[in-house]
Amino acid sequence: MKAFCFDVFGTVVDWRSGIAREAAGFFSRYGLAGIDPYEFAAAWRTLYQPAMEACRSGKRPFTRLDILHRENLVVALGNYGVDVAQLDTNALDQLNTAWHRLDPWPDVVSGLTRLKQHYIIAPASNGNIALMVNMAKRAHVPWDAILGAEVTQAYKPSPPAYTRMVEILGLPSKDVCMVAAHNSDLHAARECGLSTAFVARPKEHGPQQASDLEPTEDWDIVARDFDHLADLVLPKN
Amino acid sequence: MKAFCFDVFGTVVDWRSGIAREAAGFFSRYGLAGIDPYEFAAAWRTLYQPAMEACRSGKRPFTRLDILHRENLVVALGNYGVDVAQLDTNALDQLNTAWHRLDPWPDVVSGLTRLKQHYIIAPASNGNIALMVNMAKRAHVPWDAILGAEVTQAYKPSPPAYTRMVEILGLPSKDVCMVAAHNSDLHAARECGLSTAFVARPKEHGPQQASDLEPTEDWDIVARDFDHLADLVLPKN
Known part of the structure; x- marks a missing residue:
């Protein structure tokens, strides 16, 4: 070897604790405290395999994960009934990079x-x-x-x-x-x-x-x- | 920044001292002690830009440098009149990785x-x-x-x-x-x-x-x- x-x-x-930690802060700042951050972490993560599968299958050219995560974040929030268009783009970008700050x-x-x-x-x-x-x-x-x-x-x-x-x-x-x-x-x-x-x-x-x-x-x-x-x-x- | x-x-x-050091050892083992190892290092290095240029210009698909170095090694030795076919392939491979061992x-x-x-x-x-x-x-x-x-x-x-x-x-x-x-x-x-x-x-x-x-x-x-x-x-x- x-x-x-x-x-x-x-x-x-x-990833689960790290995403939940950052999501909890985001939800409390944006009046979304009703969403369970651990459930949300799992929900966001659930979109990960299908997004990569689009690249694996050739439906879509290889696309780096930061971009897939950002798209999935919008979908995941939407699935919780959040009106993403009302949220600050920079705050969404920042939450997206929670994946860069996992312990x-x-x-x-x-x-x-x-x-x-x-x-x-x-x-x-x-x-x-x-x-x-x-x-x-x-x-x-x-x-x-x-x-x-x-x-x-x-x-x-x-x-x-x-x-x-x-x-x-x-x-x-x-x-x-x-x-x-x-x-x-x-x-x-x-x-x-x-x-x-x-x-x-x-x-x-x-x-x-x-x-x-x-x-x-x-x-x-x-x-x-x-x-x-x-x-x-x-x-x- | x-x-x-x-x-x-x-x-x-x-690179010059490192390649010369390993080339000198190689030359002494193979009875090629007449070749100046510093000159040889420069001669090998001279083939570097033209080899990359073939990739840059699209004449050749992108090819990693270890492969270009190995091809250039054969050319450089040939330019000194060395009969490369008589040399041990493993020893040539080993000399080629001298670029991995530079100080x-x-x-x-x-x-x-x-x-x-x-x-x-x-x-x-x-x-x-x-x-x-x-x-x-x-x-x-x-x-x-x-x-x-x-x-x-x-x-x-x-x-x-x-x-x-x-x-x-x-x-x-x-x-x-x-x-x-x-x-x-x-x-x-x-x-x-x-x-x-x-x-x-x-x-x-x-x-x-x-x-x-x-x-x-x-x-x-x-x-x-x-x-x-x-x-x-x-x-x-």
């Missing part, structure tokens, strides 16, 4: 800092480059490079999202390990020849989470968190 | 480490992503992201090499400062609306260097080295 590439939303950062899970920075001593570490996220850079700088996530959809011009789980990343890294595919809290992401990565590591994030979807609590295939690595991942793959002293 | 994007070959790293100028890591506290820092190089990542890990260069030709799919000084980078960063073009030891790079960046910083590297081409010893336009910033650049743009305590 030479490189670890990470899913980000859910695996590295807690990592508590083990992330320490685990990645250790992994970085021996391996290339990079996000392999559907998030765009600016989103990943701003998130990493705010939270001190020490990536070696920002890879992912905007670099490969392909949204996971399309195969080019994985195969182009491997080619860009100039490594045999087995030397690149996809790390994710989502079995489906690892399944797609394995189909492309990458190694796989599962790290469960049982609170990604809140207290009632029912999916991805356990590995569903025999992934190459199963770790409790990023510190445990580092324990498993770093050379012993 | 929000982001500083750096030319790399010449501005961040001393930064002495002020680079300290200056960038300081700049990173307040700004996004990224290479805006014609080098490909793996080349930049491997170079940065070996030399502890603390980039926030790897930008450049493989991300924009355009070789400098083509305008898309600058304009797509600005768009990817999601910033107004004036908030992105191109840093280079080459006036021509800054000229092209300024034409695209970026801010500009000149850092002279009077030994890039060896002791006889005659070009780029001074700024040839009124660049926004002129710094002696990266530490000085940090002094000029960081907030004073």
